Amino acid sequence: MPPDQQTGQPPARSVRSSVCPHDCPSTCALEVEVLDGVRIGRVGGAAANSYTAGVVCAKVARYAERIHHPGRLTRPLARSGPKGSGRFVPIGWDEALDRVAGAFTETTARHGAEAVWPYFFAGTMGLLQRDGINRLRHAMRYSRQKGTICSAVAQAGWMAGVGRFTGPDPREMAKSDLLVVWGGNPVATQVNAMAHITRARKERGARLIVVDPYRTGTAAVADTHIALRPGTDGALACAVMHAAFRDGYADRAYMAQYADEPAALEAHLRTRDPAWAASITGLPEAEIEAFARAYNTTQRSFIRLGYGFSRLRNGAANLHAVSCLPTVTGAWRHEGGGAFWDNRSIYHWDKTLIEGLDMQDLSVREMDMSRLGAVLTGDRTELGSGPPVHAMLIQNTNPAVVCPDSNRVRRGFLRDDLFVCVHEQFMTETARLADIVLPATMFMEHDDLYQAGGHSHLQIGPKLIEPPGECRSNHAVLQGLAKRLGARHPGFEMTEMEIIDATLRASGWPDAATVLERRWIDAQPDFAESHFLNGFGHADRRFHFAPDWSRIGPDHARMPRLPDHMAAIDESTHDRPFRLVAAPARQFLNTSFTETPTSRKREDRPTALVHPDDAARLGLIEGGMVRLGNAQGEVAVHVRLFDGLQPGVVIVESVWPNADFVGGVGINVLTSDDPAPPNGGAVFHDTAVWMHAMQAELPVAAE
Numbered sequence: 001m002p003p004d005q006q007t008g009q010p011p012a013r014s015v016r017s018s019v020c021p022h023d024c025p026s027t028c029a030l031e032v033e034v035l036d037g038v039r040i041g042r043v044g045g046a047a048a049n050s051y052t053a054g055v056v057c058a059k060v061a062r063y064a065e066r067i068h069h070p071g072r073l074t075r076p077l078a079r080s081g082p083k084g085s086g087r088f089v090p091i092g093w094d095e096a097l098d099r100v101a102g103a104f105t106e107t108t109a110r111h112g113a114e115a116v117w118p119y120f121f122a123g124t125m126g127l128l129q130r131d132g133i134n135r136l137r138h139a140m141r142y143s144r145q146k147g148t149i150c151s152a153v154a155q156a157g158w159m160a161g162v163g164r165f166t167g168p169d170p171r172e173m174a175k176s177d178l179l180v181v182w183g184g185n186p187v188a189t190q191v192n193a194m195a196h197i198t199r200a201r202k203e204r205g206a207r208l209i210v211v212d213p214y215r216t217g218t219a220a221v222a223d224t225h226i227a228l229r230p231g232t233d234g235a236l237a238c239a240v241m242h243a244a245f246r247d248g249y250a251d252r253a254y255m256a257q258y259a260d261e262p263a264a265l266e267a268h269l270r271t272r273d274p275a276w277a278a279s280i281t282g283l284p285e286a287e288i289e290a291f292a293r294a295y296n297t298t299q300r301s302f303i304r305l306g307y308g309f310s311r312l313r314n315g316a317a318n319l320h321a322v323s324c325l326p327t328v329t330g331a332w333r334h335e336g337g338g339a340f341w342d343n344r345s346i347y348h349w350d351k352t353l354i355e356g357l358d359m360q361d362l363s364v365r366e367m368d369m370s371r372l373g374a375v376l377t378g379d380r381t382e383l384g385s386g387p388p389v390h391a392m393l394i395q396n397t398n399p400a401v402v403c404p405d406s407n408r409v410r411r412g413f414l415r416d417d418l419f420v421c422v423h424e425q426f427m428t429e430t431a432r433l434a435d436i437v438l439p440a441t442m443f444m445e446h447d448d449l450y451q452a453g454g455h456s457h458l459q460i461g462p463k464l465i466e467p468p469g470e471c472r473s474n475h476a477v478l479q480g481l482a483k484r485l486g487a488r489h490p491g492f493e494m495t496e497m498e499i500i501d502a503t504l505r506a507s508g509w510p511d512a513a514t515v516l517e518r519r520w521i522d523a524q525p526d527f528a529e530s531h532f533l534n535g536f537g538h539a540d541r542r543f544h545f546a547p548d549w550s551r552i553g554p555d556h557a558r559m560p561r562l563p564d565h566m567a568a569i570d571e572s573t574h575d576r577p578f579r580l581v582a583a584p585a586r587q588f589l590n591t592s593f594t595e596t597p598t599s600r601k602r603e604d605r606p607t608a609l610v611h612p613d614d615a616a617r618l619g620l621i622e623g624g625m626v627r628l629g630n631a632q633g634e635v636a637v638h639v640r641l642f643d644g645l646q647p648g649v650v651i652v653e654s655v656w657p658n659a660d661f662v663g664g665v666g667i668n669v670l671t672s673d674d675p676a677p678p679n680g681g682a683v684f685h686d687t688a689v690w691m692h693a694m695q696a697e698l699p700v701a702a703e
C-alpha cells in the first residue's frame with residue numbers, strides 16, 4: 001500500500017502481503033494486518049494462493065505474540081560474567097561490530113582464516129538473510145559448513161533414485177485416490193498439505209494411510225495408521241514391491257522404458273516377502289498384505305514423503321526404497337500419482353550475488369554442522385589437518401539445543417579460547433553462551449526472497465514495519481563486518497531489495513517489482529516434466545533401483561545395492577531396550593515459538609509417550625517421571641501413557657529448551673552425531689535408550 005501523500009507515513013490498519021519465513025515446507029503466502037508503522041494484528045493465509053489456500057498454522061496466526069514479545073533482544077550485548085553465566089551489558093553497535101571483527105582478525109593472524117567458522121541454518125528460510133553469511137565466509141576464506149542438520153539424509157535417498165529435486169505438483173494430492181503420508185506429520189509440521197489431502201477425501205473418497213512409528217495428529221485422522229518400528233521402512237517398502245511383482249501389479253512396460261534394473265529388482269525381492277518384513281517392522285503380516293494391496297491396486301496413489309523416516313542411520317536407504325514404489329507400479333504417470341519429497345530444483349537460482357559463489361574456493365576446509373560438538377572439542381576427523389575453531393558468527397540457529405550430543409556442544413562452547421558472536425531475536429541458550437550478542441530483525445522488519453520446498457511458488461516478503469530498539473538484519477550485520485574486515489564483493493554494497501531484484505533477473509524470473517505486484521510466481525514445471533514422462537534426473541533418464549551411491553556421498557560402501565532393510569540403526573539391546581524418536585512438537589518450530597506463552601502452554605512440558613505395557617513393567621505411572629539415558633547422558637521427563645505405538649518405542653516431542661527439563665539437560669544430550677551414510681546428516685530419531693522410573697523430587701544428574 002502506498003504511503004499517505006501528506007504525511008509520508010504508512011496508512012493506519014492495512015492488510016499487506018508477506019511470506020512465512022520459518023523452516024517449514026509450506027512457506028505460506030501470508031496476509032498481515034499492519035496496525036501502524038510498528039505493530040501487527042492478525043496474520044492469515046492468502047486465500048488466492050492455490051497452495052496456501054487461506055490456511056496457516058495456529059502458531060503463525062498469533063505471530064503478534066512472537067514479534068512483539070517483551071523478551072526480544074533490542075540492543076547489542078557484551079558478556080560481563082563467566083562464559084555461560086548469562087550476564088551481559090549493553091554496548092553500542094559500533095563497539096560490538098569492532099569487537100567481532102577484531103576477534104576474527106586476531107584469530108586469522110594467530111591460527112589462519114580457517115580457525116574462523118561462520119555457522120548458520122534456516123531460522124529464516126529467506127534466501128538473502130539465510131545464506132548471505134556465505135558471502136562473508138568465501139570473501140575471507142573462513143572454514144566452510146556442510147549443511148547436514150535437516151535434509152542431507154533425505155536428499156541422498158531421493159537423489160539416488162529420482163536424480164533431481166522435483167516431482168508431481170503437490171496440489172495434485174487433491175486429485176488422488178490414495179494418499180500415503182510416509183514419515184511426516186503434516187497436521188503438525190505443514191498443515192497446508194492436509195487441506196489438499198482433505199479435498200481428495202471429501203471429493204473423491206480417497207483413503208489416507210500414514211506410516212509412522214506413533215499415532216501422530218495426522219495418523220489419528222487417517223483411515224489407516226501403520227505403526228512400524230523406527231528404521232524399518234526399507235523392509236516395508238520391499239514387501240509392498242514383492243507383492244506387486246507376485247500379484248501381477250508390477251508395470252513391466254513402464255519399468256522397461258523408465259527404470260534401470262527391473263529384472264534384478266524382481267529377483268532380489270523374491271525373498272523379501274511380507275512375512276520377512278513382519279519380523280523386521282513388528283507389523284502383522286496381514287497388515288502389510290492389506291497395505292500392499294491398497295497401494296498396488298491404485299493408479300492415482302500419491303506418496304508424500306516426510307523428513308522423519310530419514311533421520312536414521314539407514315534413512316537414505318529407506319527413503320530410496322520408498323521412492324521405488326511408484327516406479328514399480330507406474331503410478332508416476334498418473335495425475336494425482338507418484339511421490340513427492342521437495343521441489344528445490346525448480347527455481348534454478350543464480351545465487352552468486354547472495355552467497356559470493358564467485359569467491360568460493362573448494363579447497364578451503366569444510367566441516368559438518370551436525371558434528372558441532374566434535375568440532376569444538378577438537379575431533380580430528382572434522383578438523384582435518386586444519387586449526388581448531390577459535391571464532392564463530394552464528395545466525396539463524398540455536399545449536400546449543402538443536403544439535404546432537406548437546407553435552408559435548410556445551411563443553412565446546414565453554415572453551416575459554418573460543419570467541420562466539422550470536423545474532424539472534426531472543427536470548428536463546430546459544431546466545432547465553434556467547435561473548436557478543438547482536439539483536440536481529442524478524443521477517444516483517446526486513447526484505448527477503450523465498451522459495452517453497454513443499455509447493456512451487458517463489459515470493460518476496462517485503463519489510464512491513466520498523467523493528468524494535470536497535471535490531472538489525474543479517475544483511476546489515478554482514479555489511480558492517482565486511483567493511484571492518486576489508487571483505488569486498490558487490491553484494492556488500494547493495495540494499496536487500498537490490499540483491500533480490502538482481503538475483504531474480506539473473507535466475508530468469510521477472511524483476512522484484514513484478515513479483516511484488518503479482519504476489520507470487522508459480523514455478524511448477526508442466527505435467528510431463530513434473531511426472532518424469534520425459535525421463536528422470538540421471539544422465540540415462542531412468543529411475544535407479546540400483547543407485548550409484550558413490551556419486552552421492554563418500555560413505556557409500558555400506559549402502560545396499562538394491563532396496564533392502566539396511567541393518568545399520570542404533571538397535572535396541574538388553575541394556576538399552578527402547579527406541580527413542582524425538583519428533584517435532586506441533587506448537588513449536590524447532591526451538592522457535594518455545595518463547596511464546598500460548599505455544600508453551602499448549603505443549604505443557606517435556607513428555608515421554610510410553611506404551612502402557614512398558615509402563616507397567618517399569619512401574620511408570622501417568623504424570624510420573626522417567627529417566628531416559630545412554631552412554632552420552634540422561635534426561636528426565638514426565639510420562640504420558642499412550643497406546644499409539646509398539647511396545648519398545650518411546651516418543652519425546654521436541655525441541656524444548658534444555659532449561660525446561662528437570663536438571664536442565666535437554667533431549668539432544670541423547671541423540672548421536674554419527675553422520676548417516678552415505679553423505680552425512682543428523683540421526684535425531686535413531687537412539688536406543690534405557691528407561692527407569694524416578695521420584696519426581698530427585699534432581700537428574702546434570703553435567
Ligand SMILES: Nc1nc2c(c(=O)[nH]1)N[C@H]1C(S)=C(S)[C@@H](COP(=O)(O)OP(=O)(O)OC[C@H]3O[C@@H](n4cnc5c(=O)[nH]c(N)nc54)[C@H](O)[C@@H]3O)O[C@H]1N2
Binds near residue numbers: 655
Ligand atoms: N531432538 C530433535 N532435534 C532436532 C530436530 C528434531 O526433530 N528433534 N530437528 C532438527 C532439524 S530438522 C532442524 S532444521 C534443526 C533446526 O534448528 P534451528 O536452526 O535452531 O531452528 P529454528 O528454531 O528454526 O531457528 C533457530 C533460530 O533462528 C533465529 N532466527 C530466525 N530468523 C532470524 C533472522 O532473520 N536472523 C537471525 N540472526 N536469527 C534468526 C530464531 O530466533 C531461532 O532462535 O533442529 C534439529 N534438531
Ligand SMILES: Nc1nc2c(c(=O)[nH]1)N[C@H]1C(S)=C(S)[C@@H](COP(=O)(O)OP(=O)(O)OC[C@H]3O[C@@H](n4cnc5c(=O)[nH]c(N)nc54)[C@H](O)[C@@H]3O)O[C@H]1N2
Binds near residue numbers: 150190232309589655
Ligand atoms: N510444528 C512444527 N512444524 C515444523 C517443525 C517443528 O519443529 N514443529 N520443524 C520444521 C522442520 S525444520 C522440518 S525439517 C519439518 C519436518 O517435518 P516432517 O517431514 O514431518 O519430519 P519429522 O517431523 O522429523 O518427522 C515426521 C514423522 O516421522 C516419524 N518417524 C520417525 N522415525 C520414523 C521411521 O523410522 N519411519 C517412519 N515411517 N516415520 C518415522 C516421526 O514419528 C514423525 O511423526 O517440519 C517443519 N515444521
Ligand code: SF4
Binds near residue numbers: 026027191589
Ligand atoms: S504452516 Fe509452516 S509456512 Fe505456514 S504459517 Fe505455519 S510455519 Fe509458516
Ligand SMILES: [Mo]
Binds near residue numbers: 149150
Ligand atoms: Mo529441518
